[in-house]
Amino acid sequence: MEISPIVQNENNIFLTPSEIMEYLFCPRFIYFIHCLNIPQHEEQRYKVLMGREVHKKKSKMNKDYLREKIGCIKRELLVYMVSERYHLKGEVDEILFFKDNTIAPLDYKFTEYKERLYRTHKIQSILYSLLIMDNYGSQVKRGFLCYVRSKNLLKEIVFKDGDFEKINDIIKEIVFIIQKGYFPKGTHYKNKCVDCCYKNICTK
Secondary structure: OOOOOOOOOHHHOOEOHHHHHHHHHOOHHHHHHHHOOOOOOHHHOHHHHHHHHHHHHHHHOOOOHHHHHHOEEEEEEEEEEEEOOOOEEEEEEEEEEEOOOOEEEEEEEOOOOOOOOOHHHHHHHHHHHHHHHHHHOOOOOEEEEEEHHHOOEEEEEEOOHHHHHHHHHHHHHHHHHHHHOOOOOOOOOHHHHOOOOOOOOOOO
């Protein structure tokens, strides 16, 4: 039996950074989760489980390391925010405040730093920055990543204005899919389908 998609009002659509990452992995994730209301069982994924464990342990780290390394004068931990403007919701690991009145997100990664910044890590940091800008009314020009498996190596990301515009365009694409119940094309990389939780119901 064919399942009819759930069509939603644009004002009621809120996305998490994780869902946007899933969309970039394959656009059909959004359709199955939001339009057909079929959740994915991410709790079975090793990296997700380990990532959650890291987030539980990170509060035990030396709380002075940020001030020593990057001049942070204040920080807020595990801040949950919602943005109607950007259709976003989510919890930021840490929000950092600096002497020059700038603010930046910090995100913990259960991975090693491989001498380059992953695109997905940068996008997540931009999404957290959008939440911060809309809730704190302050511009965010940079973000920080802490690579736990590289001895808590801290890396800075400097944002450009075009970065935020590109991500906002992606959000608009996702909102359109959900609002219209549109069935998007799947990923072009079929090797991604092997471990996909929707592979048995996804039409090729």
